[in-house]
Amino acid sequence: MKTIKLYDEMPYSTDFKATVIEVNKNEIILDQTLFFPEEGGQECDLGTINDIPVKDVQIKNDVIIHYVKKHHFNVGDTIEGHIDWKRRYSFMQNHTGEHLLSGIVHSMYGYDNVSFHLNSEEGQVEYDGDIKDIGLIEEKVNQAIYENKEIHCFYPDDLESVSYRSKKEIEGKVRIVEIEDYDICACCAPHVKRTGELGVFKIIKVIHTTRGxxxxxxxxxxxxxxxxxxxxHLESLYHLFSSNNQTLVKQVNKMYEEKTALEVKYAQLEKEHMLSLCENAYLFVEDCLPVNQREVTNHLVNVYSTGGVFVGNDEKGYRYVIGSTSNALDILTQLKSLKSKGGGSKDMIQGFTPASKTELLKALS
Ligand SMILES: [Zn+2]
Structure with missing residues (x-):
């Protein structure tokens, strides 16, 4: 027996009474329900039946199945159902919103909605064409919200005479959702009564896909x-950068430029300092920029034919870069005998060694 969909006629109701007509383990089937099942891209309503949480709601052949965990329901019981209104209303706002958005996209570009998904956090909709005027779409959708247009859901007697978006063959009675002046579409979900209830609209991400x-x-x-x-978040940033919505971006750009200039200066000073420490072919330092490790290695190779820079300490090990005018790969073989890792070419090798400074100097002498 088909379940009577109370949410069709009473999308704003949260409580209902019904009779249990079938029980299969954790599946409860009622004669009627306010629980909207997962359908048409939208996740299901949640709530309770006699205070027992409903975990999932599905529809198969027009029969709505409520999934609960432990229960004592028997066929013939009268139950009291309650749906989570906050979740439901958020779905109503976002689903009706999707119709308004799709109606506007269709009238602007002629594109169809080819996929739709609505969960408790966000809505996703995909159109079969390339869209660039995001700002204009947002403006038009928000304008339609201010106009507070009426929304009607109905089962037309003569479907043939109704012209609606994305018309295709649908089995059984087709429910039409009409947003005055903006959209007519077939849909099974609960909707709000007026566009004003959608509040405000924002696209938070645009993804260009192979379909559109x-x-x-x-x-x-x-x-x-x-x-x-x-x-x-912005307020915290204004505070942090002593700025406001007019000056924040300028301020951050300025700081970024200053930071880049300081980094260049720092790299130069660090290199000069490292060069001043070079007393033989191998330099050991606690820390340095990778670029300076390479540049100082080049300097050591120029002076000593073979040389390199070890960065780290005996406790943590060293990351090394070693260059040679003959064959650096011979040195790699020596280092590998000290459980070192690394690779490279005959000009330059690099890697990591757990060996101590004393062991390394002995092996490389
Ligand atoms: Zn819909």
Whole structure:
């Protein structure tokens, strides 16, 4: 027996009574339900049946199955169901929002929605064409929200006479969702009554795919929370950089340029310092920039024909770079006998050695 979908007529109701008509282990089937199952790209409602948490809701051949863990339900029981309204309303806002977005994209470009997924965090929708005017789409969708247009869900008597977006053969009775002046589409999910309830809209990511363009988007409370989070982060940054929304980017760019200039200066000073420490073919230092390890090695090779820089200490081991005008690979063989790792060419080798400074100097002398 088909389950009566109470959410069709009463999308704003949260509590209902129903009769258990079938029980299979952890699967409960009721004569009617407010629980929207996972369907059409949207995750299911959650909530309780007689205070027992409903973990999942699926639909098979128009029969809605509620999955619970431990229970004592028997066929014929009258139950009280309750759905998690915060989750449901967020789904309603974002699903209706997706229709509005897709209606606007369709009217602007003629593109169809080729995939849709809505979970408790974000919505994802993909269109079969390349879209670049993201700002304009956001503006139009938000404008349609301010216009507070009516939304109707209905089962038309004569489906043939209804022209709707992405029309295709669908079995059984087709439910139509119409957003006044913006969209007509077939859909089975609960929707809000007016576009004003969508609150605010933001595309948070654009992905260009082989099929076209995918948006990750937020409507309503989700969008507000995202704005609030981002605003809080920005406030911390304004404070940190003693700036405001007009000056932050300029300030960060300036600091980045200063940092780059200091890094260049530091590298130069470190190199000069390392060169001043060179007394023979091998230099041992606690730490240095990789670029200086190479450059000082080149200097040592120029002076001694073979030479290199060891960075580290006896406790942690050393990362080494060694160059030679004859064959550095011979030195690699010697180092490997000290359990060192590494590789390279006959001009230059590099790697890591756990050997001590004394052992290394002995092996390399
Ligand atoms: Zn839909």
């Amino acid at each position: 363009t995918r948006f990750i988007f937020l409507f309503g409370e989700r969008a507000y929370h995202r704005f609030k989070d981002d605003f809080d």
